Amino acid sequence: MDRKPNALRISAADNVAVALSDIAAGAGVALAGEDGPVARDAIPFAHKVALEPIARGAAIRKYGVEIAFATVDVAAGDWVHQQNAKSYFMARREAREQ
């Protein structure tokens, strides 16, 4: 593959990649050395795109660790942000406060 990557998978264990530039909905996600999914949403620079389906409640992994969990079923190519992901830490705090 000779085109420049437009997204970066930081750790091999990650199920999201970070956009290295704005990626339009419908455009292909290109990682270094491999093709990713087609973007289903617009992915702004530095935002995350799902590389594989992530079921509701499952972990979102970046830097090789669980940085959030999915609050709905996420499809490969979806923009991953506050509309479909939540902090474990904040969820635990909220549970304690209730």
Add this chain to the structure above:
Amino acid sequence: MILGYGRADGSKGIRNVLLSIHTVECSSFVSQQIAASDPRIHALGFPGCYSNEYAARLMTALATHPNAGGVLLVSLGCEGTDASAMANAIAASGRPVEVLRIQEAGGTENTIRAGRQAAARMLEEMERAPRVPMSVADLVVGTECGGSDATSGIAANPAVGRAFDLLVDAGATVIIEETLEMLGCAGIVAARGASAEVKRQLQAAVEKAEQFSLRIDQFSIAPGNHEGGLTTIEEKSMGAFAKCGTRPVEGVVKVAEKPPGKGLYVLDSVPDPSPFLFGYSNPNDSEGILDLISCGSHLVLFTTGRGSVIGSVISPVLKVCGNPKTYARMSGDMDVNAGRIVTGEATLDEVGREIFDLVVEVAAGKPAKAEALGHREYCIPYKTQELCANV
């Protein structure tokens, strides 16, 4: 090959600097005037008159740093910090040390004259320091970030993490600071501990940082972070923690404590709970860099996105810039262009290797950009901390 400077206490430095240390703000001008006589003299000190155990310990650790070959202590004469006790500790390390007391020496001009004569003698003696071969395994390397932006967690920080993995694999000691930037990640960070005891130390250090930040109301992920693509506090924290790579954490150290072994260590610079409540954790980037140097860092990797120009006294600071636009604007200050990761021109592994190679070159004598420009920033505030060894 790295040709270092052998010290009488067995340590090996990559630079051979003379320190002129003021023990109170009242003697800072005289100390700076002594340092102005030769570029090999680095001036630093503590402004407070009331003695602070933390600051005295920090200055003693800096005065016995491997990169320091000799020390002038410039005292007014009536401040709380005990220059004689510091001088004894420095002399015990085998380094030449002299104390100048302005009140006894006869004021500004007489002290500057005496200080410059003493400095000339010590510099001559320091030039005779034996040159000893050093390998990467002899190096201690610290890392910190400042002036971060959306590229920091993508490019500069993980690239330094790759370099840290290479350094650890080569037998070096590496240190990451900023437990305050591990908020929300106590469990993730603790899981990196090499033993049950280290896991407990890490959990406690991050929880202390969480309590501290709650008290000073710095506990959140800001709207700007969300706009920049960060979804959770864990993600924000991990972007900073990515600087330390993936190897196990061998232990936690406090300011002025040397890591007892090789591998990756976490530096806890957050003030311990104290009745005085003084001491922000990192009042500025220079304070954090100096904390890393006080733990023996021969050099420091500083990552930035928005840009920074700082260096430090004692140890070279290498700046790794992850934002390609910032790099283009400020390339005269930047040592590594990690922005090539963002533009897709280089991989994290490639830039990590480049940082590792540059660490070796700078250890062997190549000046860092800030060093060549003459940057000598430092900051020593009042703070309260117990050493890990005492807890």
